[in-house]
Amino acid sequence: MTAVVAPAPPKCRSGTASLPGRRFVLPTAFIAFLISLQELLTRTEVLPSNYFPPASEIFTAFIGELGGSALPDALFGTLSTWLQALVISVVLGTVIGVLLGLVVPLEAFLRPVIEFLRPVPSVALIPLVVLTIGTGSDSALFLAVFAAFWQVLIPAIVGVRSAHPVALETARSYNFTLWQRIRYIQLASMMPYLVTSIRLATSTTLILIVTAEIIIQMPGLGYEITMSRSAGNPARMYAYIALSGIAGIVLNGLVRWAESRVASTHGKGGKQ
Amino acid sequence: MLIVSDMEKTYPTKSGGFTAVSGMSFHIEEGELFTIVGPSGAGKTTLLRCISGLDDVTAGSVTFNGQQVSGPPREFAVVFQDYARSLMPWITVAKNVELPLMKKGISAAERAQRVASALEEVGLADAMEKKPFQLSGGMQQRVAIARAIAYRPQVLIMDEPFASVDAQTRADLEDLLLRIREETGTTVLFVTHDVDESVYLSNRVAIVSRSPSRIDEIVDIPLPYPRDQIRTKSLPEFATLRTHVFGRIREMVSTATPMAA
Structure with a gap:
C-alpha cells in the first residue's frame, strides 16, 4: 500500500507575490478545461456515458446528495474513523519508536518480527480481520492503524537515534536526567521525522479506511461508492469518489497547516 | 586538585x-x-x-x-567546540542555561537569578528569550559559556x-x-x-x-x-614563551614519522 503525498507547491518569492493571477488563474483554468473536455467527450459518446456520466450529471448528483442524509453520515463515519486511526497510529508508533530507539537490545530483539510484519499489505489482512473483529468500523480502524503504525514507528526509531553525539555528550557532562535527555535532545531530533510520518499516515489511513469500507461494506464513503455502483448509479458513484478525493486534499491541508503552526512556534530547529 | x-x-x-x-x-x-x-x-x-x-x-x-x-x-562543566550542536536549538537561550540546573535541588528563584547573572556576565542579557539559531556563532558560544558558569563548576x-x-x-x-x-x-x-x-x-x-x-x-x-x-602580546617575555612553545611543536611535527601525517 503506497500513500502518495503531494509535493509542496513551489514557494512564491516575494517579488512574484504581486502576481497571484498566475498562480491561481492558470491552474483553475486548466481544471475547468479538463472538466469541459470530459463533458464534451461523454456527451458525444466518445467515452460511453453509461460508464462515464458527464461532469454536469456527476455535479448534479453531488448537489442532490448534499441535501440527503447518506452523505453526512458517510462523511462522518469515514472521518471519525480516520481521526482515530491517525491519532492511535501516531501515538503508538511514536511511543514504541522512542522506546525501541533508546533501548537498542530490545530493538535488535524485535527487529525480525518488525521486518516480517511491516511489509504485510494491510489489505491482505482483511479476511482475517473480518473473521476476528467483524464488519464494524473497528475493522477499518485496525487495518488503518496497522498500515500507518509502521510508517510512524521506523522513522521514530531513526529519529531518536539521529541525535547528534555532541548534544548527547553535553547531556552526559551536565548529568541530564533521562527525561531531560529524551525531552530536549531526542524528541527534538525526532521532530522532522515525526512531521513527515504524520503526513504519510494521513494519506495511508484514509486510503485503508475507504478500501475497508468498499470491501467489508461498512458505512462510510467507500460503502456509498460501491453501493452506487451496484445500484447502477454511476453519477452518484463518481460524486462519492470525488468527495473522497476532496477529503484527502482537505485533510492533507489541515495537517500541513498544523505543521506550519508547530514550526513557527518551535523555530525550524536549526539544521539538524 | x-x-x-x-x-x-x-x-x-x-x-x-x-x-x-x-x-x-x-x-x-x-x-x-x-x-x-x-x-x-x-x-x-x-x-x-x-x-x-x-x-x-x-x-x-x-x-x-x-x-x-x-x-x-x-x-565539572564542559564547553565544546561545536556550540551549535551543544546548545538545544528549540528552546530559548535562558532555558538552555537553566537546563543543567533543573535537578540539583535549586529553587526556581535561584535558578532564574543564576541564569540572569550568567547571561549578564557574557553580555547576553538581552538575548534571553531568543533561540540559539537566531544568534551569531560567537554569541552561541557565549551562551554555552554562560551555561557552564551558571552551573558553578569547580x-x-x-x-x-x-x-x-x-x-x-x-x-x-x-x-x-x-x-x-x-x-x-x-x-x-x-x-x-x-x-x-x-x-x-x-x-x-x-x-x-x-x-x-x-x-x-x-x-x-x-x-x-x-x-x-x-x-x-607585545611583551618580550610573551614573544620568548610563544617562540619556545611554537618551536617545540614544530620540532615534533618535523621529526614525526611520515605515517603520522
Whole structure:
C-alpha cells in the first residue's frame, strides 16, 4: 500500500507575490478545461456515458446528495474513523519508536518480527480481520492503524537515534536526567521525522479506511461508492469518489497547516 | 586538585588497538588555568574526554580531590567546540542555561537569578528569550559559556572552544574567559592547537606530543594578570614563551614519522 503525498507547491518569492493571477488563474483554468473536455467527450459518446456520466450529471448528483442524509453520515463515519486511526497510529508508533530507539537490545530483539510484519499489505489482512473483529468500523480502524503504525514507528526509531553525539555528550557532562535527555535532545531530533510520518499516515489511513469500507461494506464513503455502483448509479458513484478525493486534499491541508503552526512556534530547529 | 596519573587510552581497532594517549601524567592546581597544546592529531581531545569522564581510561587514573573520575563528575562543566550542536536549538537561550540546573535541588528563584547573572556576565542579557539559531556563532558560544558558569563548576573544561569563531570574536571570548576566571576562581582546563592562545591565557602550558601522546614539556607562563590582547602580546617575555612553545611543536611535527601525517 503506497500513500502518495503531494509535493509542496513551489514557494512564491516575494517579488512574484504581486502576481497571484498566475498562480491561481492558470491552474483553475486548466481544471475547468479538463472538466469541459470530459463533458464534451461523454456527451458525444466518445467515452460511453453509461460508464462515464458527464461532469454536469456527476455535479448534479453531488448537489442532490448534499441535501440527503447518506452523505453526512458517510462523511462522518469515514472521518471519525480516520481521526482515530491517525491519532492511535501516531501515538503508538511514536511511543514504541522512542522506546525501541533508546533501548537498542530490545530493538535488535524485535527487529525480525518488525521486518516480517511491516511489509504485510494491510489489505491482505482483511479476511482475517473480518473473521476476528467483524464488519464494524473497528475493522477499518485496525487495518488503518496497522498500515500507518509502521510508517510512524521506523522513522521514530531513526529519529531518536539521529541525535547528534555532541548534544548527547553535553547531556552526559551536565548529568541530564533521562527525561531531560529524551525531552530536549531526542524528541527534538525526532521532530522532522515525526512531521513527515504524520503526513504519510494521513494519506495511508484514509486510503485503508475507504478500501475497508468498499470491501467489508461498512458505512462510510467507500460503502456509498460501491453501493452506487451496484445500484447502477454511476453519477452518484463518481460524486462519492470525488468527495473522497476532496477529503484527502482537505485533510492533507489541515495537517500541513498544523505543521506550519508547530514550526513557527518551535523555530525550524536549526539544521539538524 | 586534578591529578592525571600514568594515564593510557587505547581504542580497539582491527589491527589490535590504537593507543591515543600513553603514560600521561600531570596535575592541575586549584584555580589554575592549565592549557594543553599540541599538533593536530595529538590526542588532545581524547585526553580531555578521559579527564572529563566522558570516556574511560584504559590504564592509569584521573582523580579529582582524591576521588577517582569515572563518569562525568558534578563538579565539572564542559564547553565544546561545536556550540551549535551543544546548545538545544528549540528552546530559548535562558532555558538552555537553566537546563543543567533543573535537578540539583535549586529553587526556581535561584535558578532564574543564576541564569540572569550568567547571561549578564557574557553580555547576553538581552538575548534571553531568543533561540540559539537566531544568534551569531560567537554569541552561541557565549551562551554555552554562560551555561557552564551558571552551573558553578569547580573545574571548567574547554575543548578548542574558540576554534570556530572569527579572530575578533575569539579575542573577545578569550578576555571573557580570563575575566570569569578572575571573578570566580574556577580551575580551567583548556585545550587548543593555537600557540598564541595557550600562552596568552594560561598559568601553565602543557605541550603534548603526537600519539601515543604524552607530556613533552610543561611551560610556566609567568606573565602578569590581568592580561591584555595588545599589551601582554607585545611583551618580550610573551614573544620568548610563544617562540619556545611554537618551536617545540614544530620540532615534533618535523621529526614525526611520515605515517603520522
